Amino acid sequence: MRCLRVLAVALLLPLCLIADAGQDEKPWIVYDGFDGPGKGKHIVFVSGDEEYRSEETLPQMAKILAKHHGFKCTVLFAIDPKTGIISPQTNNNIPGLEVLKDADLMVIFTRFRNLPDAQMKHIADYVETGKPVIGLRTATHAFQLSKTSNYLKFTHTSKEWDGGFGRQILGETWVTHYVPNGKGWTRGVLVKDNANHPILCGIKDGDIFGPTGVYEVKLPMRESCTPLVLGQAVSPPKKGETVGGAPLGGKYNNPMMPVAWTNTFKAPSGKTGRAFCTTMGASQDFANEGMRRLLINATYWTLGMEAQIREQSKVDTVGDFKATQYKSGGHVKGVKPVTLKMEK
Numbered sequence: 644m645r646c647l648r649v650l651a652v653a654l655l656l657p658l659c660l661i662a663d664a665g666q667d668e669k670p671w672i673v674y675d676g677f678d679g680p681g682k683g684k685h686i687v688f689v690s691g692d693e694e695y696r697s698e699e700t701l702p703q704m705a706k707i708l709a710k711h712h713g714f715k716c717t718v719l720f721a722i723d724p725k726t727g728i729i730s731p732q733t734n735n736n737i738p739g740l741e742v743l744k745d746a747d748l749m750v751i752f753t754r755f756r757n758l759p760d761a762q763m764k765h766i767a768d769y770v771e772t773g774k775p776v777i778g779l780r781t782a783t784h785a786f787q788l789s790k791t792s793n794y795l796k797f798t799h800t801s802k803e804w805d806g807g808f809g810r811q812i813l814g815e816t817w818v819t820h821y822v823p824n825g826k827g828w829t830r831g832v833l834v835k836d837n838a839n840h841p842i843l844c845g846i847k848d849g850d851i852f853g854p855t856g857v858y859e860v861k862l863p864m865r866e867s868c869t870p871l872v873l874g875q876a877v878s879p880p881k882k883g884e885t886v887g888g889a890p891l892g893g894k895y896n897n898p899m900m901p902v903a904w905t906n907t908f909k910a911p912s913g914k915t916g917r918a919f920c921t922t923m924g925a926s927q928d929f930a931n932e933g934m935r936r937l938l939i940n941a942t943y944w945t946l947g948m949e950a951q952i953r954e955q956s957k958v959d960t961v962g963d964f965k966a967t968q969y970k971s972g973g974h975v976k977g978v979k980p981v982t983l984k985m986e987k
Contacts, residue, residue, distance in 0.1 A: 679713025773914025779924030814906030850933030962986035
């Protein structure tokens with residue numbers, strides 16, 4: 644009988660360990676920083692959009708910053724609460740936002756999220772600190788909250804807080820597609836007067852290139868913004884090519900719109916913070932080295948570390964990065980955050 648009991652325990656123990664592992668599994672991923680200038684700094688990435696694959700861009704950006712630059716990076720996702728699976732279509736749940744209380748920088752790439760007050764509170768508290776923010780693509784219209792929300796002013800159409808989070812913190816809210824997706828690719832052209840800005844270190848005309856269309860923005864109206872890169876709409880590259888063709892005619896480049904800029908924002912507390920925004924950033928854009936360099940440089944700048952930006956700083960992708968074609972509902976199905984751990 645004693646032997647049978649020992650055998651039973653031996654058989655059940657692995658099952659218990661599996662169950663415990665499942666209970667300990669968090670719906671986010673943490674990449675501990677290696678040695679580098681960012682050692683001791685914590686960046687929190689907030690993803691959640693249906694179309695542009697923020698759930699691919701932000702983990703890869705976090706891996707680059709952790710492995711090559713030493714930052715500790717925590718990546719949060721839109722999660723199906725029933726399955727724990729990354730679900731961009733779930734627009735009311737991004738668990739883990741409480742880690743923002745320890746963040747030195749928030750990188751946000753969300754679209755029309757309707758988060759409950761308990762989650763929005765962490766974002767509002769972070770903004771209140773005046774700490775830096777980086778926004779990608781749809782972050783200009785990051786939130787579309789219900790009318791009963793205590794944080795309704797963050798909504799992109801807010802009248803109370805003109806333009807909501809997008810305009811007040813990043814410098815602009817959603818206006819419209821200036822160049823429809825699929826009509827033309829975007830080639831980055833540096834703003835000549837600002838070409839020596841630290842964020843543009845190591846970047847020249849044409850280095851930034853990606854398939855997303857240009858958004859309309861009205862930055863010249865805002866004194867707090869400094870445009871850095873204009874988006875030239877060009878014909879898509881032919882098969883086998885890595886650069887696009889001729890600039891599109893008609894209204895699409897007349898004038899060219901800013902696709903990357905800085906903003907100095909006033910937090911509701913009155914504190915002043917640094918922000919950087921780009922209306923590019925889909926995972927297919929992030930496959931471009933120039934786009935990666937822009938965002939890594941922006942990370943240093945927003946943190947006040949511009950003196951440590953290097954022209955040849957390492958922005959190589961980490962592991963096997965394969966960007967998914969952007970489209971609504973086109974995310975890779977069945978992925979849990981734990982599966983996105985750092986490759987050795």
